[in-house]
Amino acid sequence: xxxxGRIRRFRLLRLTAGQLEQVGCASAQCEGIMxxxxxxxxxxxxxxxxxxxxxxVSLAEEYLSDHFPKFPxxxxxxxxxxxxxxxxxxxxxxxxxxxxMILLEEAKNVRxxxxxxxxxxIEYTVEAKTIEENVSxxxxxxxxxxxxxxxxxxxxxxxxxxxxxxxxxxxxxxxxENMKNRWKLLWQGSTGGK
Amino acid sequence: xxxxxxxxFVEFKSGQSAVALKNVTLAEEHLHDHFPGFPVMPxxxxxxxxxxxxxxxxxxxxxxxxxxxxxxxxxxxxxxxxKAGDSLMLEAKIESLAPEAASTSGRITRGExxxxxxxxxxxxxxxxxxxxxxxxxxxxxxxTSVFDSLLREVxxxxxxxxxxxxxxE
Amino acid sequence: xxxxxxDILQQVQEILVDAxxxxxxxxxxxxxxxxxxxxESIDFLDIVFRLEKAFSIKIPREELFPAESLMNNxxxxxxxxxxxxxxxxxRERLPHTDLSEFEKDPDLNKLGDxxxxxxxxxxxxxxxxxx
Numbered sequence: 165x166x167x168x169g170r171i172r173r174f175r176l177l178r179l180t181a182g183q184l185e186q187v188g189c190a191s192a193q194c195e196g197i198m199x200x201x202x203x204x205x206x207x208x209x210x211x212x213x214x215x216x217x218x219x220x221v222s223l224a225e226e227y228l229s230d231h232f233p234k235f236p237x238x239x240x241x242x243x244x245x246x247x248x249x250x251x252x253x254x255x256x257x258x259x260x261x262x263x264x265m266i267l268l269e270e271a272k273n274v275r276x277x278x279x280x281x282x283x284x285x286i287e288y289t290v291e292a293k294t295i296e297e298n299v300s301x302x303x304x305x306x307x308x309x310x311x312x313x314x315x316x317x318x319x320x321x322x323x324x325x326x327x328x329x330x331x332x333x334x335x336x337x338x339x340x341e342n343m344k345n346r347w348k349l350l351w352q353g354s355t356g357g358k
Numbered sequence: 359x360x361x362x363x364x365x366x367f368v369e370f371k372s373g374q375s376a377v378a379l380k381n382v383t384l385a386e387e388h389l390h391d392h393f394p395g396f397p398v399m400p401x402x403x404x405x406x407x408x409x410x411x412x413x414x415x416x417x418x419x420x421x422x423x424x425x426x427x428x429x430x431x432x433x434x435x436x437x438x439x440x441k442a443g444d445s446l447m448l449e450a451k452i453e454s455l456a457p458e459a460a461s462t463s464g465r466i467t468r469g470e471x472x473x474x475x476x477x478x479x480x481x482x483x484x485x486x487x488x489x490x491x492x493x494x495x496x497x498x499x500x501x502t503s504v505f506d507s508l509l510r511e512v513x514x515x516x517x518x519x520x521x522x523x524x525x526x527e
Numbered sequence: 528x529x530x531x532x533x534d535i536l537q538q539v540q541e542i543l544v545d546a547x548x549x550x551x552x553x554x555x556x557x558x559x560x561x562x563x564x565x566x567e568s569i570d571f572l573d574i575v576f577r578l579e580k581a582f583s584i585k586i587p588r589e590e591l592f593p594a595e596s597l598m599n600n601x602x603x604x605x606x607x608x609x610x611x612x613x614x615x616x617x618r619e620r621l622p623h624t625d626l627s628e629f630e631k632d633p634d635l636n637k638l639g640d641x642x643x644x645x646x647x648x649x650x651x652x653x654x655x656x657x658x
Binding site: 199200201225226227228229230231232233234235239240241242244245248264265267268269270271272273274275276278279316325332335338339342343 | 359360361362387388389390391392393394395396398400401402403405406409427428429430431432433434435436439490491492493495497498500501
């Protein structure tokens with residue numbers, strides 16, 4: 165991987181600015197550099213209704229060395245992020261990737277019940293209460309070895325940057341394209357729900 | 359990705375309230391994933407920034423003797439998204455403080471603009487999570503050098519008046 | 528400060544909606560905090576904190592929600608049921624709660640059913656208006 169990166173950089177040096185932009189978009193940056201993805205795999209998906217995903221906790225993840233140095237555990241807000249991402253994928257797939265931006269609007273009564281150390285795996289289940297054009301609401305749980313770890317109620321909002329500024333339509337398209345590729349990655353190898 | 363979501367405290371009234379600052383920068387790698395081509399700060403990390411601001415406030419009220427962990431997000435509401443170049447102010451206030459837990463309220467602003475309202479509950483784990491496995495020593499407030507750095511500008515501020523009264527035994 | 532039961536109920540309802548993330552119409556006088564509204568340990572503290580603020584009273588957690596310490600005490604619990612001394616204890620600790628139904632079969636799992644919205648309203652009413 166390191167070598168491939170070097171070769172790519174070496175090639176870049178000889179390209180013009182215009183070409184650079186093109187190559188840049190095919191390289192790691194435009195594909196997403198995979199440093200803020202808090203689920204590993206989607207295991208089942210029912211359009212408009214429900215999605216299940218899993219995340220393993222690994223000591224290779226850098227933030228664990230700060231949280232906490234002598235007691236590494238998955239931070240609670242990243243469990244919430246796992247639920248948000250799961251719900252975002254449910255929305256994207258239910259509405260045919262119609263929006264580039266899906267953000268948390270509100271979280272209520274998010275409760276943490278136990279710690280999740282390296283080596284553990286958590287399974288998230290999100291259930292849609294409503295999925296409308298620009299808002300959706302969910303209940304979600306995270307379970308590890310039959311023990312409930314996190315529970316939440318939350319709402320997302322979905323929109324395109326072009327809604328407010330038509331010149332940003334190209335960015336919307338690029339983000340959506342990127343999300344479609346990321347979905348393929350998360351969905352590959354899944355057996356359920358196809 | 360490291361796990362420090364505030365840059366410094368700008369105000370600290372022991373047992374009462376605190377204000378921390380967070381700069382959002384393109385040098386933070388996770389932003390480029392959320393989203394590729396249009397980086398915005400993930401909402402859950404703003405919640406964490408508030409949890410660190412309020413958690414240190416709650417921890418300091420008991421002289422960092424308790425293991426203070428986030429037990430519940432009572433409410434988190436967001437009014438606008440946050441991009442690189444933004445400077446956020448995170449204001450946290452202790453609502454209730456008891457031997458086994460504390461509740462806080464907070465708001466995040468960018469200049470005059472309200473970005474989020476975030477109310478949290480913290481648990482003092484020794485008194486609440488018996489039966490779960492966790493270290494004897496205080497793993498939360500372990501590395502005091504981090505707090506020294508965060509508190510560098512406010513260390514000399516005297517405790518606020520009435521700090522003692524806000525405690526409930 | 529005199530406050531009618533309706534006013535107290537309304538405030539208690541608002542508190543439970545905020546603390547438990549439930550909808551207004553889910554909270555009636557008969558609702559059980561655990562069974563119907565999904566309350567857990569940390570929520571009980573949250574509710575106590577909010578009641579204290581809303582009504583300007585101090586509530587020792589043990590007084591309103593004594594279940595946890597009872598449940599773990601072998602003197603009060605045997606074979607998953609409350610013993611005679613356990614029942615005596617809970618009568619003393621929950622003077623505002625109707626225990627007649629529970630006493631017929633003092634199953635530990637049903638202890639949570641005693642924590643109803645009505646019990647909270649009774650507790651607050653007693654605190655505010657008894658003196």
